[in-house]
Amino acid sequence: MSQNRKNNVAEKLNRRSFVKTTGLATGALMTSSLPMNAMGYVAGNQKLKLALVGCGGRGTGAAVQALTADTDVELVAMADAFQDRLENSLNAIIEHFDGERKINVKEKNRFVGFDAYTKAIDLADVVILTTPPGFRPLHFEYAIAQDKHVFMEKPVATDPAGVRRVLKNAKIAKEKNLNVVVGLQRHYQKKYHRLYEQVQNGAIGQIVSGQVYWNSRGVWVRPRTPEQTEMEYQMRNWYYFNWLCGDHILEQHIHNIDVANWFIGEYPASAQGMGGRQTRNGKDHGEIYDHHFVEFTYPSGAVISSQCRHQEGCFARVDEVFQGSKGGIVTGSGVISDLEGNTLLNTKKEGDPNPYQVEHDKLFASIRNKEVIADAENGAKSTLTAIMGRMATYSGQTITWEQALNSDLSLIPENPTWDSNPPTVPDADGRYPIPMPGVTKFV
Numbered sequence: 097m098s099q100n101r102k103n104n105v106a107e108k109l110n111r112r113s114f115v116k117t118t119g120l121a122t123g124a125l126m127t128s129s130l131p132m133n134a135m136g137y138v139a140g141n142q143k144l145k146l147a148l149v150g151c152g153g154r155g156t157g158a159a160v161q162a163l164t165a166d167t168d169v170e171l172v173a174m175a176d177a178f179q180d181r182l183e184n185s186l187n188a189i190i191e192h193f194d195g196e197r198k199i200n201v202k203e204k205n206r207f208v209g210f211d212a213y214t215k216a217i218d219l220a221d222v223v224i225l226t227t228p229p230g231f232r233p234l235h236f237e238y239a240i241a242q243d244k245h246v247f248m249e250k251p252v253a254t255d256p257a258g259v260r261r262v263l264k265n266a267k268i269a270k271e272k273n274l275n276v277v278v279g280l281q282r283h284y285q286k287k288y289h290r291l292y293e294q295v296q297n298g299a300i301g302q303i304v305s306g307q308v309y310w311n312s313r314g315v316w317v318r319p320r321t322p323e324q325t326e327m328e329y330q331m332r333n334w335y336y337f338n339w340l341c342g343d344h345i346l347e348q349h350i351h352n353i354d355v356a357n358w359f360i361g362e363y364p365a366s367a368q369g370m371g372g373r374q375t376r377n378g379k380d381h382g383e384i385y386d387h388h389f390v391e392f393t394y395p396s397g398a399v400i401s402s403q404c405r406h407q408e409g410c411f412a413r414v415d416e417v418f419q420g421s422k423g424g425i426v427t428g429s430g431v432i433s434d435l436e437g438n439t440l441l442n443t444k445k446e447g448d449p450n451p452y453q454v455e456h457d458k459l460f461a462s463i464r465n466k467e468v469i470a471d472a473e474n475g476a477k478s479t480l481t482a483i484m485g486r487m488a489t490y491s492g493q494t495i496t497w498e499q500a501l502n503s504d505l506s507l508i509p510e511n512p513t514w515d516s517n518p519p520t521v522p523d524a525d526g527r528y529p530i531p532m533p534g535v536t537k538f539v
Contacts, residue, residue: 228334306416
């Protein structure tokens, strides 16, 4: 599913077609049995209260999927920076269920503003965190401190300081027996589990190289309006500002980079690459690049070529390809071949339940069954991998894992308001400063 389709899933949801694609995927997940007195335990028939923090298209879709996953889940609170987005989301959720499900979000439990997340989280047992990713570390930290189970979208941060914050709270979540699912949904996709099992069983030998792709046309632009402050403009156009989004190598391409980490079984030791902006370089395109190319080198010696591009009229592909000592995998087609090109396994014909639904099915089943899913650590480390790639393309330097993890780079302002200045502001001509390889410093 493309990112545009993913983001639009909640805007025109058709219940019949939606339900037809749901189901549970097979494959081992990161779960473990817990004692009856575990903090995260919820009685099997207890009604679970759900809060949605971040009411865009992805948040709306995630709320529908959570409510579909378990009949004893009730949406009780919503939070967003903008009133119109919250109301549009609530109306879309109500319309989707068409009276078949009661949505119980009272007007007093619809919270708006930068601090709205605390009020919504306080009312829930399970929270969905789907704001722009720059806010994810703060929201995740608060949810875990309040003993809530969490679904949070990827990426889980936009800077190394945020990654470290998530790693710290991932550990606390485990200690509290709280479930945390991260929206790297390929981990919940049957085809990927079948291919991963074959890698584990030695079907292609040791992975020595690979290519991962997110090449597409790009995403939306929301025009500036005269009454907007700079903060509101950037919040409305969060995709184009690094403190909120982290650039598309992080926000979208993280999916493919994460699969490389997963299948190789480790995180890269270093990254070097190149990038820039050629076709998407207007005043309304903020500060991010429209293309990145990165070589990730892993401790085992494997080298992954990573490319992502937002350019019209160009080669488009979203996929992962791996070469091993005995054969290769193309995940998009679901095919494993030997070194002579003979097909050893083709998983495409096996059928694949909607992984966006499966991740919620698994989350609520884990809560009910006294188990724990612990996705946050991997989510943080795959986030750091993509950030490391961005650092390499921006600076033109080779960046090591240790440099990235220990970087002082912190993009998120403390206590932002609608009148405060964002971390980056336009010049007199309305243009934002653009990272320049060979000039931009690694921080």
